[in-house]
Amino acid sequence: MPKIQNSRGSPRERGAITPILAAGLAMALGLMALTIDLGQLFVGKNELQNIADAAALAGAKKLIQAKDPANPGLAAVYCDEAISTAQAVASENRSFGETITVTGTDVTLGQWDLTTGSFTRTGCSADPLKVTAIQVTVRRDGTDNPQLTTFFGGLLGVPEMATSATAVAYLGLAGTSSLSIPFAVPINYPGGEAPYVRTLPGLDWLLPRPAIAADSRDYTWYDKGGSSLDTTRATFIMPTYSERTSLSNLQKYIKGPGMGGLHYPQVEVGRKVYPISEYRWASNVYNNFKYLRDRYNDEKDAGGKWRVTAAVYGTDDPLASLPTPHPWLKLAQRLLGPKAAHACASYTAPSVYVQGFVTLDITEVSCEYSCKYYSYPDERSCYNTCYVEMEVPLKDNFVTTDQGATSDPMGQDYHDMNPIAHKVGNFASVPYLVK
Numbered sequence: 001m002p003k004i005q006n007s008r009g010s011p012r013e014r015g016a017i018t019p020i021l022a023a024g025l026a027m028a029l030g031l032m033a034l035t036i037d038l039g040q041l042f043v044g045k046n047e048l049q050n051i052a053d054a055a056a057l058a059g060a061k062k063l064i065q066a067k068d069p070a071n072p073g074l075a076a077v078y079c080d081e082a083i084s085t086a087q088a089v090a091s092e093n094r095s096f097g098e099t100i101t102v103t104g105t106d107v108t109l110g111q112w113d114l115t116t117g118s119f120t121r122t123g124c125s126a127d128p129l130k131v132t133a134i135q136v137t138v139r140r141d142g143t144d145n146p147q148l149t150t151f152f153g154g155l156l157g158v159p160e161m162a163t164s165a166t167a168v169a170y171l172g173l174a175g176t177s178s179l180s181i182p183f184a185v186p187i188n189y190p191g192g193e194a195p196y197v198r199t200l201p202g203l204d205w206l207l208p209r210p211a212i213a214a215d216s217r218d219y220t221w222y223d224k225g226g227s228s229l230d231t232t233r234a235t236f237i238m239p240t241y242s243e244r245t246s247l248s249n250l251q252k253y254i255k256g257p258g259m260g261g262l263h264y265p266q267v268e269v270g271r272k273v274y275p276i277s278e279y280r281w282a283s284n285v286y287n288n289f290k291y292l293r294d295r296y297n298d299e300k301d302a303g304g305k306w307r308v309t310a311a312v313y314g315t316d317d318p319l320a321s322l323p324t325p326h327p328w329l330k331l332a333q334r335l336l337g338p339k340a341a342h343a344c345a346s347y348t349a350p351s352v353y354v355q356g357f358v359t360l361d362i363t364e365v366s367c368e369y370s371c372k373y374y375s376y377p378d379e380r381s382c383y384n385t386c387y388v389e390m391e392v393p394l395k396d397n398f399v400t401t402d403q404g405a406t407s408d409p410m411g412q413d414y415h416d417m418n419p420i421a422h423k424v425g426n427f428a429s430v431p432y433l434v435k
Contacts, residue, residue, distance in 0.1 A: 045164075048095055055102060103144055173356070175268055180307075181295075235275040282373070292388065312358050360390045
């Protein structure tokens with residue numbers, strides 16, 4: 001009977017398979033650990049990022065508020081409330097079922113520079129210009145919150161993994177705002193201390209020129225008109241090229257929606273606007289000031305002040321000097337409107353652009369009916385006797401709720417942060433995640 005050769009190999013050959021299987025199994029376990037545990041790490045980090053984002057946004061919302069009954073709208077810093085709010089929001093969230101704790105050292109207050117995209121820690125400050133952002137870090141590193149437990153990493157000596165996430169929310173100066181009235185002050189107001197001041201001569205729009213003050217200055221405004229805008233003086237402004245000669249729309253904006261008029265649409269920094277004046281026509285000037293006086297009497301507070309948001313204008317397009325538009329500015333640049341060379345209205349030159357926003361307190365509006373009987377340039381004419389008294393702040397900052405989006409069907413609901421918006425003006429009430 002023929003012999004059948006054993007094909008199972010020698011004992012030495014069979015024994016060599018065992019370490020190969022062991023190595024393959026170890027590699028398979030390692031790949032499983034890598035796939036599952038790294039996937040868990042990714043999910044965990046994403047959860048922490050969501051928590052950090054929510055906490056930073058909530059904290060920034062509380063960072064700068066206006067809740068002083070004696071100074072409605074005045075921006076003030078509330079550091080402790082911002083930090084505690086960020087911590088409370090973080091604790092309301094879970095990461096793989098674990099309650100998350102954010103300590104005070106994980107919440108940092110500071111400034112966000114939109115131009116460089118960087119956060120600088122400043123700590124708390126009473127000056128809202130020095131603390132405009134909040135940074136929140138959420139950790140699972142085994143200190144205040146447990147690390148992530150691995151599924152298979154323990155087999156390789158890695159039973160836990162640490163991870164963290166950081167977010168920065170910014171509550172900066174508004175690059176977009178609704179105006180209470182169709183009104184703008186020049187960028188070189190009032191000399192000496194205001195951040196709007198540049199090295200431009202002539203401050204005669206302040207009549208008379210006051211001494212240097214620390215808080216606010218009184219300004220008396222007459223609609224003097226002229227063929228060209230005196231850029232040292234305030235002016236009525238129209239928001240679009242098509243309205244540049246519309247007395248009807250000017251008066252509707254002066255009245256506002258509460259008196260049967262229109263809400264002034266939102267405008268952004270860099271927007272071209274159109275100065276307008278009816279100084280030659282006595283009845284038109286009288287009616288403009290009458291409607292403004294009626295609205296002042298209707299909206300003034302017990303102290304006789306009517307707080308309004310106005311634009312700050314200049315002859316330079318602030319966006320034109322930016323070689324590469326910042327992402328926050330792209331929407332604003334798409335909404336700049338017609339690119340007309342000049343506004344062919346009562347003022348024919350120069351072109352002016354919104355540089356920022358300021359909050360004014362109107363304290364009196366005066367215009368006597370008798371001025372309608374006299375025509376320009378008679379000294380008794382309305383252009384020379386109707387005026388507005390107001391207080392112009394130098395250092396105060398205010399919070400805007402950007403109400404135009406809901407009250408004006410033509411308004412757009414956008415809040416563009418602009419790195420060139422000036423210091424004295426309106427803080428946005430809507431925080432933005434910037435990192």
